[in-house]
Amino acid sequence: MKKNITIADSELPIMKILWEKGTLTSPQIFENMHGNKSTLKTLLQRLVTKGAVTAKENTSRTYLYTAAVTQQEYINSERKSFLQKAFDGSTKKMLLNFVQEEKITKEELQQLIDMIEEG
Amino acid sequence: MKKNITIADSELPIMKILWEKGTLTSPQIFENMHGNKSTLKTLLQRLVTKGAVTAKENTSRTYLYTAAVTQQEYINSERKSFLQKAFDGSTKKMLLNFVQEEKITKEELQQLIDMIEEG
């Protein structure tokens, strides 16, 4: 059985902070963010409920929060979804579209080739 | 004011048929699809309501449905959303990630460069 945890757009900023900083208490998370505290509490709660974030007991009555879904897992899932929706799952079609829409330059492509060759 | 019409995943198959075929009646749309008819009717209705599809009066009591949002508009919007969510809006970061995850080969990149040079 897969878990297939989805991260809502509104929840993403919290995940990004946890990915960047590691393990934090909720006040530490929130001080890195803008937005209504009540709302942020709800979002963090939902992330814990759906298993995207784990909460470990801490001294006093606070928890230590850690991302349970890695950023790469999130990105992979978003990539698949995007490719499927917009390009029938074809990376090639996507790249072609980026070139046509001039979102990529020849130079950038060359840089990538160089990187691959350097290993 | 922007319109900012979003197309839900479940509605996308209908859009794809309209993008491909142009203007169709609902029976023509549905004969190109699988799935429960009632559900499809609802989805088409919602697309009309949100302005992603226009319905023009036809003979008898049927309409002619046409996509009001172009496929390129849809793709652009999905691309922006994907890039923003996963790579802070940076195409470069995305390409780098694709290379690292081996979703692109050197050969494919070279092909793209060739295409750009040919114009």
Added chain:
DNA sequence: TTTTTGAGATTACAAGTGTAAACTGAAATC
């Protein structure tokens, strides 16, 4: 003309999302 058909309209309903207020109870402060 009566009956059937079926496109479109209406209604339903659970999940999930975005947003936020109110409540609780232990810990910190007075």
Added chain:
DNA sequence: GATTTCAGTTTACACTTGTAATCTCAAAAA
């Protein structure tokens, strides 16, 4: 000890999505 603070919990609520059944009524078929 009394009071304040605030992390965490509960409740709220409208909107969107996924999925589908039911109702309506003109057109087509019998």
